[in-house]
Each structure stands twice: as structure tokens, then as C-alpha cells.
Amino acid sequence: MSRHLLGYAILLLYFQLTLSHPCRGDEQAAFDSVVKPYLQTYCVACHNAQKPRGELDLTQFRSPQDIISNFRRWQAVIEFVEGGEMPPEDSQQPSLEESRNLVNAVRAVLISEARKQAGDPGIVLPRRLSNTEYDLSIRDLTGINIHPTHDFPPDPAAGEGFDNTGEALSMSPSLVKKYLSAAQRVADHLVLRTDGLSFAPFPITSWNDRRTLAENAVIEFYQQHDIAVPEYLIAAWRYHHRAPDLASQTPQEFAASAQLNQTWFPQLYHFLSGLKDHPDYPAELQQAWTNLPAPASDSDRPSELNRLIGLVERYRRDLHSPEGELIKPNAGNWPIGHLADRARTASARRQYTGNHFRPTTFLRTSPLPAADRPANPAELS
Incomplete structure (x- = not known):
């Protein structure tokens, strides 16, 4: 680009900025030549310091800056x-032309100032949170919907119609008391744990409340750690027949890649792999694991695998004591009783021996020799 073209570009930019943003000198000249004479001729007779009709004194405006300072009135x-x-x-x-010139001059001052202050929100008043904002903040902090402002008065709407403006959200002594009560309600949900703080979905104000919370926590723990045994058996089968390039992969690594429990899966696999070393376990279970063929594809599920799953499920039922109804009329319906049954069952299962599946012989009999048989069966009585 030549110097002449660059000079023209700078000159055009200067004129554009000058026309779109008039300087204060031009605004003052327009005020002195248009606004001030108009006010003196048609307005100050009624709107002066001695008798400001409508509480409007137009004699106090002597410059464009005065218009800007009172832009709402102008x-x-x-x-x-x-x-x-x-x-x-x-x-x-x-005349219409005089009024039009006044309006244009004042509007030019206001538009110029608005462009200069574009992006500036002005004075932001300190305010409290609205009821909705406070409820949502407590929910985000605690993780539960407590709605501590349910008995607060409704938030007033300002002139713009919004209920979250600084002019509307003031604080009164009675509202301070309600905030203190709301904080107490939130604190009633607080639960002290060994690993920190948490909040219950209901107030914890009595021993029964805390017991219910503990029971629900135990049930939630078991629900989160529920294990789908067939899924783990299928995974153990696939790990047992893994590809040669994965021969060095440990059961823990395989469980992590398959998003399985990294503690329980290795135990299950080592148990299945060591069945042949434990003669006390049922022979059909050993054979079912030993006879499993290698998977033919990723979706392969042979009948031998289904038989193994069926055997394991049957043994689990045989080793698990029957549970009573969890909910009984007029019995308190405490879920902790169900958990106690499961604990007793697990304790009995840990004491398992091979005798659980061995038949018990009560009496061995064999035919008597003919010479020893009594002629009259009544003699046996």
C-alpha cells in the first residue's frame, strides 16, 4: 500500500470517528446555540429556582454534562x-423546527454518552440473593433440595418487572430472622461422618432419624456393590482363554479394563482355576469349568458356559438361608433386619466345607442269607 492510500485511509477513519462521536466542544456549542435559548424563551418562566413547576428547575442546566448527569429527567x-x-x-x-432542533441536540448528547459508556453496567448495588437463587445455592452446596425459603415473603419486583434487581432485594430485620431460621433448617440436615460432612434428605434431629439414615446408607452401599455373578463368570472364562499377546495380563488389569470389581474378580478366577486342587468341592463344578471350550467369537456363549452359570446359581441358593419378608405389618419394617439375615448367611458361608454337598448315610442294609431269613416275618418285630 502506498503512502497516499494509507493517508486517505487514516483521513477517512478520522472523519468517521469524528462524525459518529462528536467532541464535547460541538456539544457545548449546540447547547449554547439551541438548548439554552429554547429554555430561556419557552421554559424557565415556569421551571425556575423560585417556582419550579413539577419540581423541575431548568435554570440549573448550563452544559451538556448537566444533561448527562440528569439523563432520566431529560x-x-x-x-x-x-x-x-x-x-x-x-x-x-x-415552532416545530425549534422543538425539533432541541430534541435532536439533547438526543445527540445522550447518544454520544451512551456510546462512550457502552458495556458499562453502571453502579451495581449490593443485594441479597433472591429466594430462588438462595434455594438453588443451598441445593448446589448440599446436594439435596431443602427449599429453606418456603416461608419467606415473595421477592418484590422492581420497575423493570424483575425480582433479582438490587433496588428490590433489600434486607429487613424480620427477613434477617427468617434467614437465621433457614440456616438452622439446613443445619438440621447435617450429618457428621468419619470422612467429613454430608447432608441427609430429611432433618436429623432424633436418634431414630440417625438410625434410619444409617440403615439407608448400608442398603445403598450393598446396592452400589451388587455383583452380577453370571457376568463375572463369563469374564473369568474369557480371561482364562485370553489371546497369547495378553498372557502377561493380571486378573486385576483385566477387571479394570472390563470395569469389574478388581477385588472380587481375581478371587473368583483363582477359585475357579484351583477347583482341581480342592477335592471337597463338587466334582460336577470342577468338570463344568474344565470342559469349557475356548470362545469362538466375542459374542460366543456356548451351552457349557450356561451350564456352569446354572450350577453356580444353584449352589448359591443352596448355601443361602431363606429370607423372610422384608416388610411386615406392624413390625416396624426396619431394613436392618434384612441386612442382619444377610450377615448371618455370609458368616455361615465362610464356614463352608465339602461336607455340605456329601450325602449322609443313616443306615446301610444288605440282603440276608437265605439260611438266616426267618420263616415268619412277624419274628422280626
Whole structure:
């Protein structure tokens, strides 16, 4: 780009900025030549310091900066002038051109200031949270919906119609008391644990509340750690027949890649792999594991595998004591009783021996020799 073209570009940019953002000198000149004479001729007779009709004293405005400082009032002034309401009919009337020039001059000052302050929100008043904001904040902090503001008065709406403006969200002494009560309600949900703090979905204010919370926590723990035995048996079968390039993969690594429990899966696999070393375990279980063929594909599920799963499920039922109904009428319905049954069953299962599956012989009999048989069966009685 030549120097001449660069000079023209800079000159055009200067004119554009000058026209779109008039300088303060031009605004002052327009004020002195248009606004001030208009006010002196048609307005200050009624709107002066001695008798400010409508509590409006127009003699105090001496520069464009005065208009900017009271822009809301001047917006109302130009609306009255544009609508023909001012000056009143019984006063000296300006021409349409004079009124138009006044409106344009004042509006130019306001637009120039608005462009200069674009992006500035102005003074942000300190305010409290609205009821909705407070409820959502407590929910985000505690993880539960407590709704501590359910008995708060409704948030007032400001002139704009919004209920989250600083002008509307003030604080009164009675509202401070409600905030203290709301904080107490939130604190009632607090639960002290060995690993920190948590919040219950209901107030914890009595021993029964805490017992219920503990029972629910135990049940939730078991639900989160529920193990689908067939899924683990299938995984153990596939790990046993893994590809040669994965021969060095440990059961823990395989469980991690398959998103299985890294503690229980290795125990299951080592148990199945060591069945042949434990003669006390049922022979059919050993044979079912030994006879499993290698998977033909990723979706392969041979009948031998289904037989193994069926055997394991049957043994689990045989070793598991029957559970009573979890919910009984007029019995308190404490889930902890169900958990106690499971604990007793697990304790009995840990004492397992091979004798659980060995038949018990009560009496061995064999045919008597013919010479020893009594002629009359009644003699046996």
C-alpha cells in the first residue's frame, strides 16, 4: 500500500470517528446555540429556582454534562416536547423546527454518552440473593433440595418487572430472622461422618432419624456393590482363554479394563482355576469349568458356559438361608433386619466345607442269607 492510500485511509477513519462521536466542544456549542435559548424563551418562566413547576428547575442546566448527569429527567423533557405537551397551550409556543432542533441536540448528547459508556453496567448495588437463587445455592452446596425459603415473603419486583434487581432485594430485620431460621433448617440436615460432612434428605434431629439414615446408607452401599455373578463368570472364562499377546495380563488389569470389581474378580478366577486342587468341592463344578471350550467369537456363549452359570446359581441358593419378608405389618419394617439375615448367611458361608454337598448315610442294609431269613416275618418285630 502506498503512502497516499494509507493517508486517505487514516483521513477517512478520522472523519468517521469524528462524525459518529462528536467532541464535547460541538456539544457545548449546540447547547449554547439551541438548548439554552429554547429554555430561556419557552421554559424557565415556569421551571425556575423560585417556582419550579413539577419540581423541575431548568435554570440549573448550563452544559451538556448537566444533561448527562440528569439523563432520566431529560429523556422525559424531550418526550414532552415531542408530544406537544410542553410548553403548555397557554404559554408562548415554539415552532416545530425549534422543538425539533432541541430534541435532536439533547438526543445527540445522550447518544454520544451512551456510546462512550457502552458495556458499562453502571453502579451495581449490593443485594441479597433472591429466594430462588438462595434455594438453588443451598441445593448446589448440599446436594439435596431443602427449599429453606418456603416461608419467606415473595421477592418484590422492581420497575423493570424483575425480582433479582438490587433496588428490590433489600434486607429487613424480620427477613434477617427468617434467614437465621433457614440456616438452622439446613443445619438440621447435617450429618457428621468419619470422612467429613454430608447432608441427609430429611432433618436429623432424633436418634431414630440417625438410625434410619444409617440403615439407608448400608442398603445403598450393598446396592452400589451388587455383583452380577453370571457376568463375572463369563469374564473369568474369557480371561482364562485370553489371546497369547495378553498372557502377561493380571486378573486385576483385566477387571479394570472390563470395569469389574478388581477385588472380587481375581478371587473368583483363582477359585475357579484351583477347583482341581480342592477335592471337597463338587466334582460336577470342577468338570463344568474344565470342559469349557475356548470362545469362538466375542459374542460366543456356548451351552457349557450356561451350564456352569446354572450350577453356580444353584449352589448359591443352596448355601443361602431363606429370607423372610422384608416388610411386615406392624413390625416396624426396619431394613436392618434384612441386612442382619444377610450377615448371618455370609458368616455361615465362610464356614463352608465339602461336607455340605456329601450325602449322609443313616443306615446301610444288605440282603440276608437265605439260611438266616426267618420263616415268619412277624419274628422280626
